[in-house]
Amino acid sequence: MTDNFNRRNFLKMSGAVLAASTAGAAMSVSGSALAADTSAAIATGLKAALPKARGPRLVVVGGGTSGLTIAKYAKKEYPKFDVVLVEKRDMYSSCFSSNLWYAGLINLEFLANHSFLDGATNNGYTYFNATVTGLDRASRTLVTSEGDIGYDFLVLAPGISYDYDKIGVSDVDTMTALRQKYPGGFISPTEHVTIHRKVQEFEGGVFVQSVPGGNYRCLPGPYERACLIASVIKKNKLKAKVLVLDANPEITIKAKGFHAAFNELYKDIIEWKPNSAITSVDVEKRAIKTEFDSYTFDDAAIYPNVRGSTLIEHLGLMAPASKSTQKEANIDTRFYNIVGDPHVYVTGDSRPHPYSKSANTSNTEAHYVAKVLAARAQGKEIAWVSPRTICYSMVNANPMEAISVDAGYDYSAEKDAITGFSKDTKTFENRDTAKGQATLEWARGIYRDMFEA
Ligand SMILES: Cc1cc2nc3c(=O)[nH]c(=O)nc-3n(C[C@H](O)[C@H](O)[C@H](O)COP(=O)(O)OP(=O)(O)OC[C@H]3O[C@@H](n4cnc5c(N)ncnc54)[C@H](O)[C@@H]3O)c2cc1C
Numbered sequence: 202m203t204d205n206f207n208r209r210n211f212l213k214m215s216g217a218v219l220a221a222s223t224a225g226a227a228m229s230v231s232g233s234a235l236a237a238d239t240s241a242a243i244a245t246g247l248k249a250a251l252p253k254a255r256g257p258r259l260v261v262v263g264g265g266t267s268g269l270t271i272a273k274y275a276k277k278e279y280p281k282f283d284v285v286l287v288e289k290r291d292m293y294s295s296c297f298s299s300n301l302w303y304a305g306l307i308n309l310e311f312l313a314n315h316s317f318l319d320g321a322t323n324n325g326y327t328y329f330n331a332t333v334t335g336l337d338r339a340s341r342t343l344v345t346s347e348g349d350i351g352y353d354f355l356v357l358a359p360g361i362s363y364d365y366d367k368i369g370v371s372d373v374d375t376m377t378a379l380r381q382k383y384p385g386g387f388i389s390p391t392e393h394v395t396i397h398r399k400v401q402e403f404e405g406g407v408f409v410q411s412v413p414g415g416n417y418r419c420l421p422g423p424y425e426r427a428c429l430i431a432s433v434i435k436k437n438k439l440k441a442k443v444l445v446l447d448a449n450p451e452i453t454i455k456a457k458g459f460h461a462a463f464n465e466l467y468k469d470i471i472e473w474k475p476n477s478a479i480t481s482v483d484v485e486k487r488a489i490k491t492e493f494d495s496y497t498f499d500d501a502a503i504y505p506n507v508r509g510s511t512l513i514e515h516l517g518l519m520a521p522a523s524k525s526t527q528k529e530a531n532i533d534t535r536f537y538n539i540v541g542d543p544h545v546y547v548t549g550d551s552r553p554h555p556y557s558k559s560a561n562t563s564n565t566e567a568h569y570v571a572k573v574l575a576a577r578a579q580g581k582e583i584a585w586v587s588p589r590t591i592c593y594s595m596v597n598a599n600p601m602e603a604i605s606v607d608a609g610y611d612y613s614a615e616k617d618a619i620t621g622f623s624k625d626t627k628t629f630e631n632r633d634t635a636k637g638q639a640t641l642e643w644a645r646g647i648y649r650d651m652f653e654a
Contacts, residue, residue: 244337249348251329256281257578260343260350262333262512263358264288264317266297266560267549269651270567271356271574273324278575282354284326286317287345291330293317294390297560298644300422302393303400304429304598307641313390315652323654333359336516341544354574357518357530358549358567359510361388361418361558364527367506368413368479369490378484385411385504386426387418399500400430405441406499408434409489413506414448414478415527418550418558421606423504424452424459425594431467432598443471444498446491448478454557455594458604458630462596479503507558509551518545520553529553534617535585537570543577546570554619556610557590560647565589585612587623593640601637605629 259282261272272286294313301307321328335344336355343350363385365376384392399408408430412423427443434441452459452473463471477491482503489496489503509529513519518539520531530547531540537552539545548570550558556566566588576583590608595601609623629636 244335244340244342244349245344247348249329249331249345249350251285251327251350254283254351256283257353258282258351259284259354259356259574259578260287260352261285261356261358262287262343263360263549264290264293264320264328265358265360265549265563266295266647266651267358267563267567268356269320270564271358271548271571272326273320273651274568274571275356275574276325278571279578280325282575282578285329285350286321286326287329287331287333287343287350288317289330289332289346291317292390294393295560295644295648296387296393297419297647298640299386299390299393300426300429301595301640303397303426304432304595306429306595306598306601311644312393315648320652323652333357333512333516336518336545338542338545352544354544354546354578356546356548356570356574357513357516357551358547358563359512359551361507361509361550362511363388364506364508367415368411368503369481370505375482375484379482379503382484383409383482383501383503386502387422387504387507396502399502400433403430403434403439403441403500405439407442407444407497409444409446409496409498409501409503411479411489411502411504412445412447412449412453413504415506416555416558417504417507419592420454420557420559421459421592421594423447424455425596426502427471427473428459428462428467428594428596429598431470434470435467436599441470443467444496445471445473446477446479446489446496447473447475450475454592455604455606455628455630458594458596458628458632461630462604462632466597479505507550509553513547513551518547525553527553534619535612536573536582546574554610556588556619557592557608559590559592561591561643562588564647564650587612591643593636593643595637595640596632597637600634601640602632602634603636603640604632605636605639 261268276284293315317328331345331347386392386396410427427445481490508527537546549563569586587610593603593605595603606628608626611621613620
């Protein structure tokens with residue numbers, strides 16, 4: 202049985218999303234606002250130790266889902282490109298599928314047994330392990346911790362950062378303690394290791410999983426995690442509950458499927474609290490306040506609101522608040538270049554579009570942007586193509602059962618905005634083992650697409 206996603210659903214789901222990113226109308230912000238700010242850092246003059254470019258140099262920042270896919274496919278689309286992928290991590294491990302590790306459905310190798318070196322060798326580009334710290338757009342120079350890199354085209358895909366201010370945590374002491382002791386688990390692998398330990402060592406009591414407001418990363422992710430932590434509690438017969446403090450009035454995606462899992466599989470374990478945006482956290486007392494209530498917990502994964510990566514702001518590429526309330530990039534709706542600068546692009550979860558911030562969105566978007574870059578390197582333009590959000594959520598561990606969604610998006614030239622889900626958008630909310638298996642196959646497919654030739 203499939204449900205047709207229609208405009209009402211898009212608005213219901215993306216009410217919060219759109220509120221967070223009013224990308225539409227303001228997309229036509231003139232470039233002038235940014236023109237003045239072309240050098241967010243002066244080139245150091247210290248050249249990065251890289252081979253001389255043998256063609257137009259495309260530099261891609263960020264070895265995540267978006268950056269890895271662009272580095273590979275831009276080279277495929279236009280082999281003359283000399284592609285350099287700049288990534289600050291020296292070890293890859295995926296965010297997507299990390300929830301499955303907590304319930305023992307996969308091992309760490311599943312997430313991390315992928316080499317940046319092999320991805321580069323298999324696909325004819327250069328992996329450069331460095332942290333980007335600045336950008337001089339006037340001289341088209343990227344400043345990194347390992348020296349400057351000249352570019353003809355630059356793609357920034359740095360992912361997201363957390364916005365603890367939005368959950369009432371503004372003092373750096375509390376934020377640091379919270380980030381360290383009760384991490385959100387939606388950015389870095391070290392957070393995943395901490396949450397994995399917490400779940401494996403949990404002996405009972407209350408485990409809080411928060412769900413932020415706005416257009417946060419991986420809309421179903423926190424609900425999937427609640428189900429999988431509850432499956433461990435069930436298996437270990439612990440006297441415990443998972444308290445889901447949800448800032449939203451309703452589950453933000455695949456609501457029917459998750460409500461069914463909560464009620465049918467985890468009736469006495471999962472307690473879901475809508476309209477429960479966190480307003481403060483006392484880390485030492487393990488106490489949380491929301492607008493209407495206060496709670497104490499034994500352990501937690503506190504997922505705060507998200508924003509575009511702080512790198513985007515640092516490089517002077519952030520959209521005005523009228524365009525994005527999540528400090529995302531100031532880019533063209535269809536072609537992802539910084540408004541007024543056809544040499545610099547921002548893709549992935551730092552985009553301001555009301556798309557679901559997910560790996561499949563970033564991967565399919567990257568295939569398209571690779572074509573945009575290849576065309577522009579040859580003085581051509583191509584037509585806009587919608588990214589695809591295909592997302593499986595594992596709601597049961599034994600047997601492995603999942604629900605899923607397959608969504609596309611509509612673009613309005615009149616508004617220069619993304620206006621809704623495309624007509625062929627569908628959800629598959631009856632959990633079953635076939636989708637359970639497909640959840641693993643989907644992830645393997647993304648790893649192959651990013652790392653193999
Ligand atoms: C728990 C969890 C479950 C998820 N489940 C799913 C799912 O089931 N399906 C789905 O489709 N998506 C899922 N996602 C979402 C998905 O992982 C992300 O949306 C996707 O990875 C975003 O890709 P990205 O390239 O924009 O960012 P990222 O993958 O975060 O990559 C950004 C990269 O940029 C690098 N970087 C940042 N700053 C710098 C700098 N200054 N210099 C150099 N490098 C830098 C970072 O190290 C990182 O490697 C999930 C995410 C999480 C956390």
